[in-house]
Amino acid sequence: MHRTARTVSAALAISLACGLTACGSGGEGVAADAEQTLTVWAMGAEGEKLGAVAAEYTKANPEIDVKVTPIGWDVAHQKLVSAAAAGTLPDVMQMGSTYMGEFAELGVLEPVDTKTFDKKDFFPAGWEQGVVDGEVYGVPWYVDTRVLYYRTDLAQKAGVGKPPATFAELESMASAYQDKAKTKWGIYLQPRGLDTVQSFYPFLYSAGGEIVDENGKAVVNSPAAVGAFEQYGAFFDKGLSTKSVQPGYDPLKDFNTGNVPMFFSGPWIRTLIDEQYPDLKGKWAVANVPTGKSSTSMAGGSSLVISKDSEHKAAAKEFVAHLTSAQAQADWYRRTHDLPANLAAWSSGELAEDPGMKVFFQQMKTAKSTPTLPTWSEISASVDTALESVTQGKASGQEAAGKAQSGVEDLVSR
Structure with a gap:
């Protein structure tokens, strides 16, 4: 779906129709x-x-x-x-x-x-x-909301006895998985494509950053947001997370094999693990998002x-x-x-x-919800593009945040 045109076409279609009917006039x-x-x-x-x-x-x-x-x-x-x-x-x-x-x-x-x-x-x-x-x-x-799924058995092999409390510990744990437990990757973070921003939200919100503030102002280039871009990109720069996956990739299969020992996801994954990979029972757990200024995930x-x-x-x-x-x-x-x-x-x-x-x-x-703006799909798409430039090593966190800021400013002003 071409998300940029969606809101405009919806508004136009309804405004034309409501010119001929009584849209929005119902009583009790x-x-x-x-x-x-x-x-x-x-x-x-x-x-x-x-x-x-x-x-x-x-x-x-x-x-x-x-x-x-x-x-x-x-x-x-x-x-x-x-x-x-x-x-x-x-x-x-x-x-x-x-x-x-x-x-x-x-x-x-x-x-x-x-x-x-x-x-x-x-x-x-x-x-x-x-x-x-x-x-x-x-x-x-x-x-x-999203929490951290991690392999406890592989964490033991990596010499890690508890889930990461901070994002620095998350990075260290990802390295330990690779170095000591010999996993292919240390963690899975979405590198590109539609809704990459959902993988980014725990980093952004926990750092105290936002894309649009409560007053409707674009703030994706704030120091907190820039720091989150850089922190997210570091996992790719250091080879801790893959830079490329097929569209629709689901890390659960690789979580089962141990190639991906950590990832962020929602509650439905618990049921899928139990149903599809019963042999993993007792070998995995969930933990809260690591703490930056706070431990804040998306809602x-x-x-x-x-x-x-x-x-x-x-x-x-x-x-x-x-x-x-x-x-x-x-x-x-x-x-x-x-x-x-x-x-x-x-x-x-x-x-x-x-x-x-x-x-x-x-x-x-x-947890933090995204602003209820008519153009939010387009706004998040702009951040998706900025994130891809960081994960692929084509832009620094500062450069990506600046590019995203320009796109988001145009969209919130509509």
């Missing part, structure tokens, strides 16, 4: 307890699994027939744009953080009732993903939003309240292993007792 409509059909779009694996939850909800609330349509992430954006332009968005939608600014700006989302949904119930970074220009449009459904996940044109807003709000309650979130974790956005869901069961999940909980408490 049907009462919550009236007999009605509630339409819901959900993406990816969540879309495939939400139908069973919706069926249970309908059974408990027979007046509400919840119809879930699964949508693939590869076509989700275009389907949302087309439906928004036609005035046919569903009542409730799953929305990733990178979409939120765009669709809020287009005026097709209903603001969240903050008397019903309290930000204190959710991880701060999860809540912030639904806030655009001070208005709340999304309720956190599930969250995501991801999805929110639930309601269409501004929905005639079923009352019922939609009740369904969203159900899905984001502590009990429903704990059940959703058992079904999907998505991290609950509701803090109370972590108070019992596996989420409270599993040492690995405690690492994710701790990391999520300090």
Whole structure:
């Protein structure tokens, strides 16, 4: 997908359509307890699994027939744009953080009732993903963050008895893996391509850097950000991480063989290791992002939003309240292993007792969400390009940050 043209074309399509229709003019409509059909779009694996939850909800609330349509992430954006332009968005939608600014700006989302949904119930970074220009449009459904996966058996061979506490220790540990445990690489960090920035975020945020600050100003050339570029690039300069991989590369296979003994990733990897590589049991662990000025990882996940044109807003709000309650979130974790956005869901069961999940909980408490800007996809693409110039040895951290700054300044000024 050509990300530069996406926001402009979406805005144009919807503005033209709304010139002929009443986009964004829906009222409260049907009462919550009236007999009605509630339409819901959900993406990816969540879309495939939400139908069973919706069926249970309908059974408990027979007046509400919840119809879930699964949508693939590869076509989700275009389907949302087309439906928004036609005035046919569903009542409730799953929305990733990178979409939120765009669709809020287009005026097709209903603001969240903050008397019903309290930000204190959710991880701060999860809540912030639904806030655009001070208005709340999304309720956190599930969250995501990245932590460090590492081979404990190979760390023992390397003479390292604990996970790295700082980024200097991360680099030393990567060297020890190669020198003493004889691994091919010391760590995997994404060297180039789409969303390289996601691999960079732990370095950037932990250094105290940002791409765009809270005032909407480009700050990717700040001293903290420049230092993060240089620190990231050092792993490639020193041969600790590969400079080239095939598109779609997954380090898990190499993690199993030991060629890649460390990498940053999300919670779904735990399940994949258990299912695909059971022989690794007891030979790996997770740890929090090393500390710079802080230990701060990226925050991801999805929110639930309601269409501004929905005639079923009352019922939609009740369904969203159900899905984001502590009990429903704990059940959703058992079904999907998505991290609950509701803090109370972590108070019992596996989420409270599993040492690995405690690492994710701790990391999520300090995680940082990306700004909800309509042009964020283009902004992150600009940083991807800058990172590639550093990992491939074509630019210094200072030079790359300066180039990224210029591109980001142009995009935030739109």
